[in-house]
Amino acid sequence: MRTVMTGNYASAYGAKLSRVEIISAYPITPQTSIVEKLAEFVTTGELKAKFIPVESEHSAMAACIAAETAGARTYTATSSHGLTLMHEVLMWASGARLPIVMTNVSRAMAPPWSVWVDHMDSVAQRDTGWLQFFCATNQEVLDTIIMAYKVCESRGVMLPAMVIEDAFILSHTTEPVDVPDQELVDSFLPTYAPEFKIEVGKPMGFGSLVKPDQYMEFRYKAMLGMKEAHDRFLRVEQEFKHIFGREHGGLLEQYRCDDAEVVLVAAGSVASTAKDVVDSLRAKGTRAGLARIRSFRPFPYDEFKVLGGKVDGLAVLDRSYTFGATGAMFTEVKAAVGSSQKRPVMKDYIAGLGGRDITPKVIEKIFEDILMHRKRDEETEVEWVDVAGLPRRWH
Amino acid sequence: MTKSYEELPLTPISDAPSTINLTGFWRVMKPVVDKSKCRKCTLCWKFCPDTAITLVDGVPVIDFRYCKGCGICSVECPAKCIVMVKEGTE
Numbered sequence: 245m246r247t248v249m250t251g252n253y254a255s256a257y258g259a260k261l262s263r264v265e266i267i268s269a270y271p272i273t274p275q276t277s278i279v280e281k282l283a284e285f286v287t288t289g290e291l292k293a294k295f296i297p298v299e300s301e302h303s304a305m306a307a308c309i310a311a312e313t314a315g316a317r318t319y320t321a322t323s324s325h326g327l328t329l330m331h332e333v334l335m336w337a338s339g340a341r342l343p344i345v346m347t348n349v350s351r352a353m354a355p356p357w358s359v360w361v362d363h364m365d366s367v368a369q370r371d372t373g374w375l376q377f378f379c380a381t382n383q384e385v386l387d388t389i390i391m392a393y394k395v396c397e398s399r400g401v402m403l404p405a406m407v408i409e410d411a412f413i414l415s416h417t418t419e420p421v422d423v424p425d426q427e428l429v430d431s432f433l434p435t436y437a438p439e440f441k442i443e444v445g446k447p448m449g450f451g452s453l454v455k456p457d458q459y460m461e462f463r464y465k466a467m468l469g470m471k472e473a474h475d476r477f478l479r480v481e482q483e484f485k486h487i488f489g490r491e492h493g494g495l496l497e498q499y500r501c502d503d504a505e506v507v508l509v510a511a512g513s514v515a516s517t518a519k520d521v522v523d524s525l526r527a528k529g530t531r532a533g534l535a536r537i538r539s540f541r542p543f544p545y546d547e548f549k550v551l552g553g554k555v556d557g558l559a560v561l562d563r564s565y566t567f568g569a570t571g572a573m574f575t576e577v578k579a580a581v582g583s584s585q586k587r588p589v590m591k592d593y594i595a596g597l598g599g600r601d602i603t604p605k606v607i608e609k610i611f612e613d614i615l616m617h618r619k620r621d622e623e624t625e626v627e628w629v630d631v632a633g634l635p636r637r638w639h
Numbered sequence: 640m641t642k643s644y645e646e647l648p649l650t651p652i653s654d655a656p657s658t659i660n661l662t663g664f665w666r667v668m669k670p671v672v673d674k675s676k677c678r679k680c681t682l683c684w685k686f687c688p689d690t691a692i693t694l695v696d697g698v699p700v701i702d703f704r705y706c707k708g709c710g711i712c713s714v715e716c717p718a719k720c721i722v723m724v725k726e727g728t729e
Binding site: 447454462 | 641642643644647648649650651652653654655656657
């Protein structure tokens with residue numbers, strides 16, 4: 245069924261089509277309409293699931309952990325301060341190898357108080373052992389949730405995943421979305437059958453104490469799971485394409501990168517705007533390209549290594565900032581590209597924090613700047629874009 | 640002995656609940672109940688953090704396999720019928 249819907253409804257439909265059995269969530273702007281829609285599906289009986297209302301996001305994740313431990317397919321959704329309140333239990337979900345899928349509507353952290361998009365909340369959960377998928381369209385949100393369950397629940401992976409939509413730009417904006425038939429989704433995504441689960445009348449201990457002589461082996465296994473997720477994701481997306489006739493570009497979507505001299509690296513909805521800018525620059529004779537990070541965890545290191553060896557300049561757009569370092573995406577891209585034979589000139593552009601618009605004009609200027617930029621020193625490798633009071637004009 | 644990562648499950652799982660871990664030997668001080676003074680208020684039973692107290696006709700019976708001798712029951716008892724004594728001196 246082709247219809248129009250917001251990113252939040254795309255999340256709700258994605259969860260419904262995945263036949264989730266337990267939903268536990270706490271409302272927060274701008275995630276609220278996801279759980280409202282799911283609560284409606286449960287009330288009308290369209291979705292045979294149990295909705296567990298809780299008093300906080302920490303409890304929501306704890307409820308998902310318990311339900312998933314009992315063998316149920318679970319879903320939750322949150323944003324910004326809700327996500328960061330979950331931080332402790334996010335670690336528990338991944339360490340306990342529970343393939344929970346969650347939507348995070350990425351929103352700036354306070355103070356200053358903000359309800360608008362940036363990626364600080366998601367990036368701050370980088371080390372929790374969750375897979376992180378950034379989406380650029382509402383269709384991608386719906387598709388990625390279904391794919392995420394398939395990737396996460398596979399025996400070699402067994403880790404949770406975060407599907408990330410940009411606050412308001414995706415969450416509250418309607419776009420054409422194809423909602424696939426339930427039978428098709430069922431043929432793609434089998435019911436969840438974990439290797440181990442807690443059962444009534446059979447007491448077991450989960451996540452029990454492990455002494456120093458054995459702890460590292462469990463962490464090593466989680467590392468293997470994340471490593472496997474890279475290839476598994478590519479295979480799952482090909483299978484998805486075979487059934488549903490569309491794909492979104494693997495872990496690193498490359499748009500007009502084949503013969504590009506300069507490439508912009510970005511994650512989330514801004515990548516859609518950047519595609520238009522790439523087209524207009526190409527029309528004017530600049531060989532521009534876009535590399536969109538879809539998967540932040542696992543990070544597409546190999547893809548960047550190859551890309552880095554082909555281009556002269558890489559401009560990384562970070563919609564968050566790691567204080568005391570650089571933008572988080574830049575750190576990763578630089579590490580990946582650093583080992584490629586021909587290292588391009590690289591620069592980090594901090595932009596769009598707290599929902600500041602990243603216009604086509606700003607993206608065009610970033611391309612102009614990276615074409616001029618020939619230094620490799622750390623003094624000039626990070627630039628804050630469009631900050632009032634700084635000498636450079638971006639509009 | 641340390642097992643190879645390949646022999647281990649995904650996450651530590653034990654096939655028994657934590658009741659297999661007896662904690663009574665941790666005890667330094669031991670609660671002693673004077674049943675004649677007990678008012679059957681059940682506060683000791685409610686407060687015991689190890690659920691080591693069961694009630695028999697409303698009067699506490701302490702399971703010394705698990706009681707760590709923390710003394711909370713003794714502090715909470717309004718009738719002062721639970722006294723903590725050094726282990727082995729009662």
